[in-house]
Amino acid sequence: MAEARVPALFIATKNAGKLVEFGELLAAYGVATRRYERYADVAEGERSYAENAGLKARALRTQLVADGIVGDVLADDSGLEIEALAGRPGVVSARYGGPDVSWSQRRALLVAELDATGDAARRAAFVCALHLVAADGRERTAWGRCEGRLVSIERGNGGFSYDAIFVPEGELVTFAEMSGVQKNETSHRAQALRALFGTAASESRQNRVSSFGGGT
Ligand code: IMP
Numbered sequence: 001m002a003e004a005r006v007p008a009l010f011i012a013t014k015n016a017g018k019l020v021e022f023g024e025l026l027a028a029y030g031v032a033t034r035r036y037e038r039y040a041d042v043a044e045g046e047r048s049y050a051e052n053a054g055l056k057a058r059a060l061r062t063q064l065v066a067d068g069i070v071g072d073v074l075a076d077d078s079g080l081e082i083e084a085l086a087g088r089p090g091v092v093s094a095r096y097g098g099p100d101v102s103w104s105q106r107r108a109l110l111v112a113e114l115d116a117t118g119d120a121a122r123r124a125a126f127v128c129a130l131h132l133v134a135a136d137g138r139e140r141t142a143w144g145r146c147e148g149r150l151v152s153i154e155r156g157n158g159g160f161s162y163d164a165i166f167v168p169e170g171e172l173v174t175f176a177e178m179s180g181v182q183k184n185e186t187s188h189r190a191q192a193l194r195a196l197f198g199t200a201a202s203e204s205r206q207n208r209v210s211s212f213g214g215g216t
Pocket of ligand 1: 015076077078079080093094095126159160161162163175187
């Protein structure tokens with residue numbers, strides 16, 4: 001299949017933290033991120049990350065087409081899965097504790113629920129599904145997973161959402177204590193992007209991003 005260079009991707013998200021991360025991650029592939037101000041978030045389901053990522057990407061593409069704009073669209077759906085809670089909150093991580101609680105309250109509620117299980121290992125994983133809809137309508141999904149554990153007291157000022165309570169495997173610091181560069185080495189989104197496009201150009205000079213060519 002002939003490769004088409006992807007110079008820029010529209011990102012289907014209103015989450016400022018994710019947008020920053022996508023900007024940094026995709027820069028390593030020589031790809032710019034485009035934000036569509038009028039993007040309206042879709043109602044997400046509770047079944048799977050991949051289904052939700054597909055909903056978001058197709059919704060933005062529909063809006064772009066209606067506005068006469070041609071472009072490739074990328075969406076992610078992600079969540080935090082805690083082993084002692086049988087994988088919860090998972091696909092509904094953004095809404096854990098209800099829609100009206102603050103992020104610090106949400107983190108505290110989740111830590112309290114985990115503490116109550118008495119689980120000493122505190123194993124957890126961030127999971128991400130990415131869905132790409134190319135300008136010509138072709139679609140592709142890829143997944144990433146970052147194993148780690150939850151700490152009981154939040155640490156760090158960087159990142160967003162659950163970053164301050166998550167320590168990736170093999171590390172001593174939380175995602176919120178890391179620089180963006182450090183988080184992007186191991187994060188679930190970084191791994192899903194590698195699955196979608198191959199190794200970043202900054203990691204391997206031979207590689208380049210293509211819509212559906214898988215990178216190299
Ligand atoms: P989504 O925007 O519907 O995909 O919700 C994803 C939710 O998962 C976010 O709001 C966070 O709760 C959580 N999440 C996903 N990725 C991360 C991350 O990298 N750091 C912290 N929390 C994350």
